[in-house]
Amino acid sequence: MLFRAIQSLRLGAEFTMNNDDISTVVWHTEGITTPSQAEIDAKILDLEAQDAAIIDARQSALVKLAALGLTPEEIATL
Numbered sequence: 001m002l003f004r005a006i007q008s009l010r011l012g013a014e015f016t017m018n019n020d021d022i023s024t025v026v027w028h029t030e031g032i033t034t035p036s037q038a039e040i041d042a043k044i045l046d047l048e049a050q051d052a053a054i055i056d057a058r059q060s061a062l063v064k065l066a067a068l069g070l071t072p073e074e075i076a077t078l
Helices: 002-009 037-067 072-077
Strands: none
Touching: 002 037, 037 072
């Protein structure tokens, strides 16, 4: 999740990092600064909320498709 957070905060910037350790970030794009821990923490919370919303929407869609009479096999093919 840390890698995703940094990617989201520094769109288009190229970097590498070892073992999800922020102190090992090496920027391959010039002029980029490492986000603060507060920025990263906030972005992680945002990404987790987005992931949860996607899961909830998917589950809702599956329930609605089943209510329309689709079989689990038919739903799985979608």
